[in-house]
Amino acid sequence: MNIPDLDWKNLTFSYTKTDYNVRCTYKDGKWGEIEVSDSEYLPLHIAASCLHYGQESFEGLKAFRGKDGKVRIFRMEENAKRFIRSAEGTMMAPMPVELFCEMVRKVVKLNERFIPPYGSGASLYIRPFEIGISPLIGVKPASEYMVIMLVTPVGPYFKEGFKPTKVCMSREYDRVAPKGTGSIKVGGNYGASLVAGEKAHSLGYSVMLYLDPKEKKYLDECGAANFFAIKDNKYITPYSESILPSITNMSLVELAKDLGMEVERRQIPVEELKTFEEASACGTAAVCSPISEVHDLDTGEKYVFSTDGKAGEVTTKLYNKLRAIQYGEEPDTHEWCEILEVD
Numbered sequence: 089m090n091i092p093d094l095d096w097k098n099l100t101f102s103y104t105k106t107d108y109n110v111r112c113t114y115k116d117g118k119w120g121e122i123e124v125s126d127s128e129y130l131p132l133h134i135a136a137s138c139l140h141y142g143q144e145s146f147e148g149l150k151a152f153r154g155k156d157g158k159v160r161i162f163r164m165e166e167n168a169k170r171f172i173r174s175a176e177g178t179m180m181a182p183m184p185v186e187l188f189c190e191m192v193r194k195v196v197k198l199n200e201r202f203i204p205p206y207g208s209g210a211s212l213y214i215r216p217f218e219i220g221i222s223p224l225i226g227v228k229p230a231s232e233y234m235v236i237m238l239v240t241p242v243g244p245y246f247k248e249g250f251k252p253t254k255v256c257m258s259r260e261y262d263r264v265a266p267k268g269t270g271s272i273k274v275g276g277n278y279g280a281s282l283v284a285g286e287k288a289h290s291l292g293y294s295v296m297l298y299l300d301p302k303e304k305k306y307l308d309e310c311g312a313a314n315f316f317a318i319k320d321n322k323y324i325t326p327y328s329e330s331i332l333p334s335i336t337n338m339s340l341v342e343l344a345k346d347l348g349m350e351v352e353r354r355q356i357p358v359e360e361l362k363t364f365e366e367a368s369a370c371g372t373a374a375v376c377s378p379i380s381e382v383h384d385l386d387t388g389e390k391y392v393f394s395t396d397g398k399a400g401e402v403t404t405k406l407y408n409k410l411r412a413i414q415y416g417e418e419p420d421t422h423e424w425c426e427i428l429e430v431d
């Protein structure tokens with residue numbers, strides 16, 4: 089295998105060109121064959137529904153090279169199921185779970201030389217997305233769709249690594265509407281979050297912690313990640329209709345239960361931040377990104393969880409446990425990883 093000359097240990101969460109991507113088109117009511125492409129470009133009609141009316145959804149998952157040299161893909165079926173929900177929520181053709189998984193396996197195998205070596209802390213990020221491709225001027229669902237999957241080797245999401253960062257909170261911004269598209273993974277939600285995100289960055293915070301868009305009383309999504317907190321040996325994560333069900337969060341919940349912790353998924357009033365011992369964001373990109381402080385930009389209130397630059401004990405334990413499963417260092421008791429047969 090011709091190993092690419094990459095600085096694996098210093099990869100960031102950014103795009104690096106790989107060898108191939110895979111594509112599949114939905115036309116005349118059915119999905120076609122999986123096609124392999126070495127082009128980074130896409131011929132697209134200028135009136136395609138994805139360009140004008142936001143018929144687009146995406147996923148994010150990872151493949152890891154383990155301690156035993158084997159390649160593991162983490163909880164791919166869960167991404168496949170969520171991809172279906174996102175398609176349904178934007179009136180796109182849902183891709184069957186088996187076809188989704190077949191495409192993931194294929195794109196990872198085709199780019200095997202880009203799966204970072206064990207010990208580098210990096211992984212191969214897989215980005216499937218679906219777009220409406222038929223030309224439309226009136227607002228209605230397209231009749232043709234395309235799913236493309238690209239891969240790129242990535243390092244940690246935050247350049248600080250597993251170190252707590254400050255986040256801010258404001259009632260001036262919503263990511264999504266109360267009965268809107270918050271619970272599906274669509275690009276439009278991200279476009280709508282950029283102003284708030286840049287505001288947070290410009291003030292020196294890593295992300296904006298959103299409040300529920302209806303009452304602005306409860307914690308919602310943390311940037312583009314879920315939020316969880318630790319208190320009295322409990323793992324507490326917000327219940328909200330406008331949060332994207334994170335597969336990382338779902339997994340941390342199981343690991344917390346394994347550790348004998350109680351799990352609460354419920355509305356979390358802002359004031360409760362005062363009582364938390366640890367707080368963190370979670371998602372595929374970073375697994376956990378611990379929060380040192382939350383600053384309420386409207387009231388001036390500051391909630392502090394860490395003052396020594398270190399993540400909390402429980403968050404660290406959960407983070408290490410999940411990473412160990414992904415890298416094949418510990419038994420995968422929940423059967424979350426698929427070992428990819430590569431030759």
Ligand SMILES: *Cc1c(COP(=O)(O)O)cnc(C)c1O
Pocket residue numbers: 148273309311312313314332333334335336337370371372373
């Ligand atoms: C992708 C995403 C997450 C994290 O989900 P994972 O399945 O853990 O990667 C959380 N919130 C939003 C808004 C997302 O888009």
